[in-house]
Amino acid sequence: GAVVSQHPSRVICKSGTSVKIECRSLDFQATTMFWYRQFPKQSLMLMATSNEGSKATYEQGVEKDKFLINHASLTLSTLTVTSAHPEDSSFYICSARARDRGYEQYFGPGTRLTVT
C-alpha cells in the first residue's frame, strides 16, 4: 500500500505556456500533500504544503502566483506552473502523508519538466 502516482512523468513545453502536474494517492487518503523540486545531484527542496480543501502554504522564496497548487480532494493535488520559463525546468516530485499513519511521506515518481 501507500502508492502515489504523478502525471505526466515527463513534459516539454514552450516558454510562456502553463503546465499542470497531477499527484494522486492511489490506495490511501492523504491529509497533506507536499510539492518538491529537485535539481541534479541535489536534495529535495520543499516548495509548498497543501491540505485538502484549504490554501497551500508556500515556502519562503516560492512564488505562489507562479506555482499554483490545488488540493481538490483527499487523493488529488495539482501543481500548475504558470508562464513557464527555462529556469523552471526541473524535476518536480509530490508526496503525501496518509490520514491513518505516522509522519512519513510517500513520494510519487516525479515529473521532469523541460521548458524550451
Add this chain to the structure above:
Amino acid sequence: QKEVEQDPGPLSVPEGAIVSLNCTYSNSAFQYFMWYRQYSRKGPELLMYTYSSGNKEDGRFTAQVDKSSKYISLFIRDSQPSDSATYLCAMTRGGGGNKLTFGTGTQLKVEL
C-alpha cells in the same frame, strides 16, 4: 550549519559488504526519523520509519536512532548491486508542521 548533515559520498563497496550510512542533526525536537532510497530520475522510496531512539530491522535493513548523540544510521547487510542508489535521511518533530528536513543524500555504489 545545516540542521541535518549527511556525507554525500560517493560510497563504493563490494557486493555482499555491510553498508553503514549516517546522519547527524542539531535539532533536539526531531522525534520521527526516516530513510529513503532514491534511484536516478525517480521519486524517493520509503525504506524505514522510526520513532525516538532505538533499533528497527526490516529484512536486510536496520535503522538505528541515538537521540542523545543526535545520530541516526542505516545498515544494509549483504549489499547487492541493486542497492546502488542515493540514500536520504529525513526527520521531523511531528505535530502540526509535518515538514520533513532532509539530509543531502549519500550516493552508494555496490560493485560486483
